[in-house]
Amino acid sequence: MASFPNVYTHRKVSETSSKACEICYKPSTSVLVTPENKDFFYVCAGHLKDRVFCTPIIDEAAVAAKKKKAMEAEVERVKLEFEEKQKKQKEKEKEKGKDKEKNEKDAKAEDKKKLEEVEAEAIVVEDEPRVFVLKKAFYQQRINKKRQAEVARRNRERLQNPNLFPQVPKNIS
Structure with missing residues (x-):
């Protein structure tokens, strides 16, 4: 039998599919799987943090991409906040009228929606x-x-x- 590589991918299964951890025998929903599914076993999430059991392989490019995306989202959020403050200052300087208030309320609602969308994008983390x-x-x-x-x-x-x-001899004379 050919051995398999010592590279395991962490996957999650449903609660109904949980089985005993290979180490402590407690129910677990975490599974470590080799490429091409040659080997798999259930393990507690706590054991994955144990340096005596295993070490994570960190993809530097993915980490850098996540940081860059988070930074871009933060910059966008700050820009929207700055624009909102600028609009508030202009509001104070301008005359107050009912027509202008309606337009400003609509503009504020749009800005809030944009801000919420940007924050939602920042919160969503792609779990690789x-x-x-x-x-x-x-x-x-x-x-x-x-x-x-x-x-x-x-x-x-x-x-x-x-x-x-072996068979029983048939030709015994």
Whole structure:
């Protein structure tokens, strides 16, 4: 049996699909999966933070892109706030009329909507699947478990084969 790479992707499953953690046997909805689904196991989210169990592989480009997007959203929010303050100052300087108040209220409502949209975009965080590398002892344990399962499967298949057992001699004189 070919071994699988020591790269596991963290996935979440539904509460109804939760199974026992491979380490502490508590119900867990977190699953670590290898590429091409050659190996998977359930693990508590707390174990993923344990440096003795595994270490995360951090994608620097994705982190930089998230920071850049957050910075752009913050700049947009500050610009909208500044424009809103400028409009308020102009309001104080101008004459107050009913027609102008209606237009200003409409403009304020539009600005608030834009501000809420920008804030909503900043709040939405795209959760990318996190990638982990197991420590040597845990990875070796996973390989051994897979090998034992493969040997057990082969043994079951052999026992199903009727030619495995010797036959009673037929030509005894």
